Amino acid sequence: MEWTGRCERLPIARLRDPLPMSSSYGVEELWHLTHGMRRLVLAESLRDTQRLQEVEDELAIACRKIGSINHLLYYMPMTYS
Template identity: 70%
Template sequence: MSSSYDAEELWHLTHGMRLLVVAEFALDAQRLQVVEYELAISSRQINSIDHQLYAHDLQLRRGGDVRVVPLPPGGGARTRQRGYGPRTRGGGISHRRRVTGDDSE
């Protein structure tokens, strides 16, 4: 078996490789079009959801179409306050007077 190729054999080999590359490129371009199409659909769906949320938020702010639904017995797990006492920032220490350790105030 010879380790060298003549010009015609090399042409056929490189031509076949070029055809393979062009076919792969065409498939990649087609896949890219599918992804771009799906992205456009997703973007329209997100915009629609954003619009619906905005419209719903406006209705809630205006007080329209708001129904009062009774809670289950016990108030429901998500509505119960855990712990005791009021919820305040700063750990209950007044913002005007903080404990500094000296009694000079």
Template identity: 70%
Template structure:
């Protein structure tokens, strides 16, 4: 058996490899599209459930004095309870009036 290939043998080998790569690439692209489609469907279902839960929550609160307002960017209502956490000198937790540049303290 010869360890050398002539030009025609090399052409058929490379042509076969190219075809294989193209077929695999097409399969990968098709599978990627299927996954993207499934993801889009899942996002729509998730959004739909979120809207259903929001509407249900409003129905549960019906009869109460409830206002629905958008949350400010970067967070919502304070989560710490009053008086929790470390206390500074002076014992107060209020920061009103401080940090105004007034050095008279």
């Protein structure tokens, strides 16, 4: 991988499995490579946080529904025909 002096979007797989490190990489190349990896980790972390919040919201809704069902089952007077 050769640094061309311009920003490029690398495929995520390339950032997850970077090429073997070489002593020929310069400081600028290494900075850009690690910066890209850091951005990937932060983006994935944000997605994980958002998904966790969605699951927590879904759980809260399910708990309210279960509470309503329990109320109907145990606190409503029984009517016999």
